[in-house]
Amino acid sequence: MPSKRSRIGSLGGAVLLLGCAFALAAAGNESAADNYRTYCTQCHGVDGNGKGINIRDMSVQPRDHTDAKAMSGRSDDAIFKVIKEGGPSIDKSVLMPPWGGTFSDEEIRDLVAHLRKLCKCSFGAAP
């Protein structure tokens, strides 16, 4: 017969597992790295250097996300906006499409943080 302590432990574990499962189901979000690989690398490149497989005939070249100088010139809000609403929303190229129909706001915020890791920079503070 299991002790009272072990029964409480098992119950706690089950509640914790259930809680995690609900959290995952509620979020439904993908990781920024996975989203970046799936949606962004086609133009911005597997290394984020702006040299994806689609660039050959593009009239405007994609942003190099590893360019700390250029990336530090954009605020996180501006990057959020351009991902969600597309290039024209910040007076940039129509070739950058709006991804608001693909990503949740939370996923876009995660992508902004991911871009900051790629450029190793923050707004107004290039290394």
Next chain:
Amino acid sequence: MRRLLIPLLALALAAASGARAADPGADLLAQRCAGCHALAGPAPQTLAQLWARKAPDLFYAGNKFRAEWLRAWLQKPTRLRPAGEFYPDHVRRGAKGDEVDATTLAPHVALSAADAGAAGEALMRLKAHDDLVAAEKIEPGTISKSMGEMTFDKFLGCMTCHEIEPGFGGASGPELYTAGQRLQAQFVASYIRSPQAWDPKIWMPNKQVSDANILKLVRYLTVLSKEPGDAK
């Protein structure tokens, strides 16, 4: 009499069950296509499922393809997606940037005329999204190629991902210079309106294209498919 009736009844039952099973097209799909293509939905709901997809879904092939194109293509298949599916799996780093690694792309199997006819018929019966195509009304009309290309390329940036002639345009989406022969107009319209309604995790964005521009794009692709190799 009874002795005669029982074998006859058995024979009739066997014939009936044989008739039900005799669907060479469906058998072909199950045996030769289902290994790579999904013949039943739903489309991938997560990136893990998307990444595992080996080839385009076919469970709405009857809403998507034109039957005559399908029959011909299955006999002489050509590459529709320059970077295959799933495209990042076929990309390598090159001297000037990323490039498609063609060595990782396998050719599509070719069918005999009889098999292509049977498979084509079976594919055209797969219609999971009648509702989506029924919502699209395509008014007859045309567009000049230059105006169409302006809308496609300059105004909407579709050429970023799609080729409009062999070797000209983007690589991550399917080529569109044969789309007018390949795809039903209502499908094209519906897919542009909301790619995610067909394929929730697809890497084509919803660009909020207006009804007027959707019509222009549908007409442009029709014009383009009649003049392959002439764009730009």
